[in-house]
Amino acid sequence: TGDKITLHHLLTHTSGIPNYTAYADFFKNETRNPYQPEEFIKLFSDSTLHFTPGKKFEYSNSGYFLLGAILEKVTGRPYELVLQENILTPLGMTNTGFDHYATILKNRAAGYEKEGSGYKNADYIDMSIPYAAGSMYSTVEDLYLWDQALYTEQLLSSKYKELLFTPFIPAWSSSYGYGWFIMQLPIGGGNDPLLIHQHDGGVNGFHTVISRIPSEKHMIVMLNNTGHAALNDINLAINAILHDLPYQLPKRSFAKTLWEVASTKGFEAGLQWFNENRNSTDYELNEYEINVMGYQLLNMQKTKEAIIVFQLNVDAFPESWNTYDSLAEAYIQDGNEEMAVVYYKKSLKLNSKNTNAKKYIKAHKS
Structure with a gap:
């Protein structure tokens, strides 16, 4: 099926490639083992497509895993070095990188999961598994540097930034660009809806949300290390507070x-x-x-x-x-x-x- 799938399909989650994290017993059988990208791709490379590429949106970590492998193929460099050399070092993001379990990071947060009325350590996952679909550590301050750079041409020209934030296809209750949900938030009072670029994510013991309001250059970032918290509800409430609107506490x-x-x-x-x-x-x-x-x-x-x-x-x-x-x-x-x-x-x-x-x-x- 490789001849049918384009980079655009991978970037917009419209490739039809099944999401490997949704495979039965995937987390139980695979996530503790380290993989090289080409080796891991074999787990899903012969899968039947869920639909004809380009026809619909279906979130797939497999697509973004492939994008990382393609970067390595094109540049001849490991994915994490491509990130370091092209984004992290130029922006001075000194507290951001590809997360290797063995590396000692000062103030690294551990991941937890709720269990009954208490908590437990999150199950281990080797970071070669999320790879280019995740596997990064960062801080709110570093993410702010990255956010602000997206208002300049330091990382991307205007032409490619337009592609990044173009709503290409309906995705759940919003639309999807290249790695961003593009949504309109009604702010009441007869005003035009507020354009928001947003994404959330999660891995064992962690849950995150980043929300950008380009017209105001506001950014909301939540990095949570207890897994599956009500971050989207909190994000909506913060957006309402920023615009003097009524809000609800998370349920x-x-x-x-x-x-x-x-x-x-x-x-x-x-x-x-x-x-x-x-x-x-x-x-x-x-x-x-x-x-x-x-x-x-x-x-x-x-x-x-x-x-x-x-x-x-x-x-x-x-x-x-x-x-x-x-x-x-x-x-x-x-x-x-x-x-x-x-x-x-x-x-x-x-x-x-x-x-x-x-x-x-x-x-x-x-």
């Missing part, structure tokens, strides 16, 4: 509150709380957080409770293949092969690349 996590109730008052009380508050607008229901809670219960050998929680996630997010996959795993631990097959089949309908589901169904054909 409490539905999953975390459910866990707290279940931990302190018992699982039945937790279910009662869930049923009483499932339609409440005071809480944010997050698929990932509910899933984590289910696996926490599985690890505690509370299989029946885990099945109930995974079923709640299936009911809340019926279009997610991963919710069905998790429920199938819970039924396996419960010894119910028939129900495991039922939910693996549902998962496969939504994600034909779910190899775990294929293997289990094949092994348990009646």
